[in-house]
Amino acid sequence: MSQRKAAGDAGRATIRDVAERAGVSVASVSRVLSGNYPVSEELRRRVMKVVGDLDYVTNAHARSLAGGGTPTVAILINNITGAAFAHVAKGVEGAATLRGWLSLVGTTGDDPERELALVNLMRQQGVTAVVLLGGAYDYDEYQLRMARFARSLDAAGSHLVLVGRPPLEGDVPATTVDYDNEGGAYAMASHLLSAGHRRVLVLPGHAELTTAQGRLKGARRAFEAYGVPFDPDMVRHGPYDYEHGYEAVQDSLRDGLDFTAVLAGTDVVAAGAMQALRAAGLRVPEDVSIVGYDDIPLASQLTPQLTTVHVPYEEMGRVALRAVADRREGGGSRRKGGDGDHLVLGTHVVVRNSVQPPARRA
């Protein structure tokens, strides 16, 4: 009778309990379970029987400590409820699960301090990779901080993956999975311009957000290409949410701004804008056209269905995970800062029913 284990047997069964009860050694049990060592059929049967009886599962912490252990990817995200990045998370998680990897998740709530704390927490967990989702705020300090993260993780045998934000400058051990943000905005704006719109209300997002900067830049380039002057007064910055879309349009109308189309930085912003236009008695798209960005499910659920830019969010997630998995199997970091560290996926305009040529003005 084992001494350190009373009859009551609180807590979980250990590999020793299994070994004892099966009348074999601890090593044999381990071998049967990991299956990376030849064992006789008889032994396997005996062990598995007891494992079933005791409802035994191996202790993941012990296993990791001893060297084995399930690869784990940490997903750090601003807000789970944001549709776009929820899809990325789904892509990462799905691809991880497919390979038997585990997914940890943490939300930063746009707080740089929490982001830092979480990265450290994940470092403690010894995760295989940390995936950081979402556009970044372009503070001066950002580059330095991220570079530090990347190096810390790399030193610990882990790896940093940036999804949906621009790559880090210099020789930093990090992978970036990005999409053609500016190109999508260019195409979207071109779509409006070619439909004949000349006065467009632009709601790119927060001025400091890298995503918003790219979208604004793409739009501006399209205007230049069409030889249409770009009026800075027609740009309203603000958060990527419904309320901002609503208020920006409301304010613009109140200010007597003259526009025939709205170029929203996000589908959600577009939804808010649409609602505000309706509230003002304007029809979409007869009076004012609207386009969004992201192509989240909402876009096709609005009435009229929203013309928008499709971003392959879920695939970005899958690609991100594949990148770290490949690197892992490929034998660690081959060349830092080389190609293969920055993957860019394409975007394209999805034409639905929210754009029409501008109405003749009175």
Place this chain on the structure above:
Amino acid sequence: MSQRKAAGDAGRATIRDVAERAGVSVASVSRVLSGNYPVSEELRRRVMKVVGDLDYVTNAHARSLAGGGTPTVAILINNITGAAFAHVAKGVEGAATLRGWLSLVGTTGDDPERELALVNLMRQQGVTAVVLLGGAYDYDEYQLRMARFARSLDAAGSHLVLVGRPPLEGDVPATTVDYDNEGGAYAMASHLLSAGHRRVLVLPGHAELTTAQGRLKGARRAFEAYGVPFDPDMVRHGPYDYEHGYEAVQDSLRDGLDFTAVLAGTDVVAAGAMQALRAAGLRVPEDVSIVGYDDIPLASQLTPQLTTVHVPYEEMGRVALRAVADRREGGGSRRKGGDGDHLVLGTHVVVRNSVQPPARRA
């Protein structure tokens, strides 16, 4: 010079490295870092200096193994991108983070096999609690399987929490956090009935889904209370998605079904229904009224804004985490099957603009 650690120093620094470099014992380093033992200022300074230099973080696996360790909650969810349960996940994760807990996340994709595999995986991880989100399919086997899960987890010192599904029968060590599903449906249907609607198309969801069953039951009760006959032909089952809403309405119209309102099982289904009505040239709410369920952000972003039932999803998540945290601090399972194992949160109707009294018929 340590022998088992070459100069290259791949991998992460251990507590031993820190101790050695600071010229103190391993125990001292541990104490400085956990802070649960008095140490001199001098010692703390010395250790922290080296910790900073080496960028050391403790190995979470080793810590857990040794008894310490961060409490971890596992969130199992069908689909992260579903708005309703994403909010629950947010609530759980937020409350967890607030207490310094960690959140693991796994998606089941509606696959009972994966659910099983994930619960076992989480058991390996030694999680403090497993939170299972979302309505369950009411198979015969369900009760037994869940009861087994609950007991397994309980035996391993963990705990099962069911969110948004009915509690387990019998003496099972599990906690349920639920909302007044049937009551919400009753109130919602009553709202339609009191507006004068008599012929209502009901889209409750999948017939086997517990959530759908409750919503249907609540609606039926309301009809009875109003003395309005409930026509089974007006009920169309199907998944909780946009397409189902669209097709159900489309088919109903094609079949010549006569209805003045749609009682959708979900806001997303309502969105699909709304689109289909529009496509058929019907106006909402002038010709047909629509109501939803869940009150996800989409509900207020549609045009017209959707009257729906508010479910406190995020709070359910917080409550779920609080329940396990309390139980943990309260000294383990006090009484199994007693009260406090089933928490029910209230729902209420949110009146917006998608309901009008039925138009006079020709």
Place this chain on the structure above:
DNA sequence: GAAACCATGGGATACGGTTTCCGCAATCGG
């Protein structure tokens, strides 16, 4: 002034597996 006590720091052990190194038995070849 001696004894009892406190505040700290160090050494050793436990946590639950994996894995390497060995030994034993059975089988095979000559």
Place this chain on the structure above:
DNA sequence: CCGATTGCGGAAACCGTATCCCATGGTTTC
């Protein structure tokens, strides 16, 4: 028929940390 090879199971050494127990030096108390 005997020695060598092969196959399989066991004992023990870690993995990195927390903690128990003990040693030490200084302080308090009688």
